Amino acid sequence: MEFRDDIFLGITAVVNALAVYFALFLSPAEVEMGELVRVFYFHLPQAIVTYLTLVVSLVSAILFLRTKATKYDAISESAAFLGLIYGVITLVSGAIWANAAWGVYWNWDPRETTTLVLWLAYVGYFFLRMSVENPERRSSVSAVYNVLAFLTVPLSYLSFIIWPSLHPRLAEGGGGLGLSGTMVQALVLNILGGILFYVWLMRKAYGVRLIKDELETKIAEDARIAG
């Protein structure tokens, strides 16, 4: 069955509209966080998608190293690119939340710091790609770098376990957030909507990379014929 881009985008829009409605209007204020919980409904899904897209990037990089198929390099690069965008959204929305909750946008909390390190590691990935001219070498070197850069993902995820942190956690008890009923529904809908939109963006980014490759091959071919 053919993938229907328009239907998929329609479903994504409906899920996200519902998610926004639940988060802004149906969900009650949380006991500890109060109205700030609504920021959290939009911040957490973006953080989850950041980790998810970097896992996709890592798996594709490993598959590229095993098979040398260029499609895996294309997937890996597209996923890392989206990781940068979602990383910025996560960092900025986290800073807005931090300012409202702690009175300061940035206070070098372990979760903030390790997520910034993660983001910078993937900025390095793109600088590396730009610095290698030979396409085959670029793909191999960046795939190896990607595997190393991924080490920052578990570091960011587990940071509040390794170091004392003010960052809220979802687990029950121990200072964790106690979400229930409509709050869980709002969070689940926002996570689902976030992932659906990510899948749509990933298909677009991958499509652009494939056409770019095709164009570069055509230019090289034309130059070879002309020369």
Next chain:
Amino acid sequence: MVLGLVWVTLAGLSLWLIRVRSNLESKLKG
């Protein structure tokens, strides 16, 4: 504010990707 940040960024990215794709396609045909 956060909702606006998320959606403006993602919508901007979508439009940018669509535009880049259409530019590349026209270059490929031309």
